[in-house]
Amino acid sequence: MLQSPNYNIFDTTLWLDTLSSVLKSGIKILGVFKKEELIGGVVFNVIKRLGIKIANTPPMNFYNSLHYIPRDTQHKDRLGRYINDILVAIAERLQNDFHYVVITNHHECKDIRGLKNRNWRQNIHYYYRVDLDSVDLSLISASKRRQVKKAQKKLIAFEDVKEVSHIYNIIKNTYLREGLKCPLTLDEMSGICERMGDNIMIRAVREQGSVGYKAVIVCFVDYRTRCVYNLFNGYMPAIPDSGINTLLIWKVIKFFKDKGFECLDLGMAGSQSKANFKSEFNTDVVPHYQLSKSKFRFKFLWHLTKGRIIQTQ
Numbered sequence: 001m002l003q004s005p006n007y008n009i010f011d012t013t014l015w016l017d018t019l020s021s022v023l024k025s026g027i028k029i030l031g032v033f034k035k036e037e038l039i040g041g042v043v044f045n046v047i048k049r050l051g052i053k054i055a056n057t058p059p060m061n062f063y064n065s066l067h068y069i070p071r072d073t074q075h076k077d078r079l080g081r082y083i084n085d086i087l088v089a090i091a092e093r094l095q096n097d098f099h100y101v102v103i104t105n106h107h108e109c110k111d112i113r114g115l116k117n118r119n120w121r122q123n124i125h126y127y128y129r130v131d132l133d134s135v136d137l138s139l140i141s142a143s144k145r146r147q148v149k150k151a152q153k154k155l156i157a158f159e160d161v162k163e164v165s166h167i168y169n170i171i172k173n174t175y176l177r178e179g180l181k182c183p184l185t186l187d188e189m190s191g192i193c194e195r196m197g198d199n200i201m202i203r204a205v206r207e208q209g210s211v212g213y214k215a216v217i218v219c220f221v222d223y224r225t226r227c228v229y230n231l232f233n234g235y236m237p238a239i240p241d242s243g244i245n246t247l248l249i250w251k252v253i254k255f256f257k258d259k260g261f262e263c264l265d266l267g268m269a270g271s272q273s274k275a276n277f278k279s280e281f282n283t284d285v286v287p288h289y290q291l292s293k294s295k296f297r298f299k300f301l302w303h304l305t306k307g308r309i310i311q312t313q
Contacts, residue, residue, distance in 0.1 A: 004040075004067040008106065009199070009222040011043060011065055019058055022191035023184075027058050032089045040068040040086035042103060044094075049309055052298055055098040056310075059183070060192070062127075062229070062267075063288055065106035066090065080111065087114025091293070099298040100310070104290040115291045123290040128278035130264040132257040137250070141280035147243030148250050155208040156244065158251060160201070164190040167204055167216040171234035178271070189218075189232075196220070201228075203255075205248045212236070215245040217252055219264075226262040228252075249281065 009015055020027045026046035031038050043064045047054040057064045071082045091114060094101045104125065105112060116122060137145060161167055168189060172182040184192070193200045204216040215235035219228050235245035253264055266283060269275035279285075294302075301309050 004065070004069060008065065008225060008227070009220070010061050010063070011067070014196070014199075015061075016043065016058070018192055018195040019060060022188055022195065023059055025059055028055075030090060030093060032086050038069065040066070040090070042066050042090050042094075044101075044103070047310075050301055050305075052100065052301055052309060053098045054298075054310065055094055055101045057102055057104045057290075060231070063104040063106050066103060066109050066112075068109075080113075083111050084114040087112065088118070091115050091118050091120065095293055100292070100294045102290065102292045104288055107286045107288050110289075112289050112291060115293075118293075120291040120293045123292075125268055125288045125290055126275075127268055127286045127288060128266040128275075128281075128283040129286050130253055130266065130281055130283050132253065132261050132263055135253060135257060135282055139282040140250070141282075144246050144250075144280045147241065147246040149243075151243035151247035154242070154244070156205055156214075156247075157208055158203060158205050158248070159213075161204050161213075161216070162202070164193050164202070167202060167213055167218075167234070170204075170213060170216050170236060171218070171232045173236075174234035177237065180270075193218070199223075203248065203252060205244055205251075207244075214238075214242070215248045217248055219252065221261075226260065227265060228256050228261055228263070229265045230267050253281065 004011075016027050016029075019025050028044055028046055030042050030044070032040040043058060043061070044055040045058040045061075045064075047056055066087065068083050068086045071079055073079055073082075095118075103115070107127070112122075137148070140148075165186060168186045171189075175182045193202070199221050201219045201221055202216065203219070204213040206213045213236075216233070217230060218232040220231050221228050233245070233249070235248075238244070249266075256264055265286075266278045266281065269278055298309075
């Protein structure tokens with residue numbers, strides 16, 4: 001998969017083995033072969049409930065990218081047929097083996113006609129990505145610039161954190177304020193960060209003289225593609241807004257820009273307020289296709305359980 005044009009660190013065995021081990025997930029890789037040569041594939045998480053088999057996007061994976069190994073041709077029509085054949089092979093196998101399938105695709109693999117033409121349902125998820133090469137403080141919104149300058153007047157310290165236990169409650173409580181459950185327990189988050197080593201950066205900020213942290217961000221660093229992914233961002237609420245969380249995010253943007261990285265992915269936005277917040281950092285809105293296919297038996301149980309059959313993510 002290293003040859004795939006949309007390869008990223010979330011497809012590596014390092015990341016997938018970590019998730020499988022720490023989260024006890026049934027992660028599988030489906031490969032497509034031509035004359036014993038690997039030409040494509042997809043990663044998914046296997047879930048079994050009430051006699052139903054589900055192939056879903058792996059937890060903490062953002063997207064289970066469809067992959068194809070580039071073909072040496074200058075003819076676009078041949079390349080299109082080549083990609084289509086790979087997608088059709090993947091679609092047929094997943095449709096035969098599972099009652100419900102979800103694939104959330106990498107944004108650089110845009111040709112999904114092989115699935116659309118087989119009547120797969122399509123949704124779009126939007127991610128907010130900072131182009132680190134062009135970003136500048138003058139380009140973020142006026143309100144965010146004011147918050148940065150306001151927070152800079154405070155006596156605050158930025159620290160790299162090694163122990164997840166020191167910042168977990170901030171993240172957990174941020175989710176709770178939004179009416180959500182933190183997707184990872186303390187042990188799970190600690191296990192992932194420990195296994196990933198230098199690929200994880202935890203940066204937190206505290207006001208001088210105070211005991212606890214005021215804001216924290218957990219980033220996944222892909223040194224090969226020079227991209228950084230925001231996994232978690234938590235903060236202590238303040239009225240009026242202290243601007244500390246905004247300053248922390250800006251400091252992280254500036255840090256990776258100075259290190260020569262290309263992009264910082266701030267992730268999805270589950271609400272309009274989050275979308276507005278992330279947009280103010282001069283982000284590009286990047287669409288990801290989510291495609292799904294379900295059989296009648298799954299649809300029946302989905303209605304019977306009021307959707308609880310898939311509440312395992």
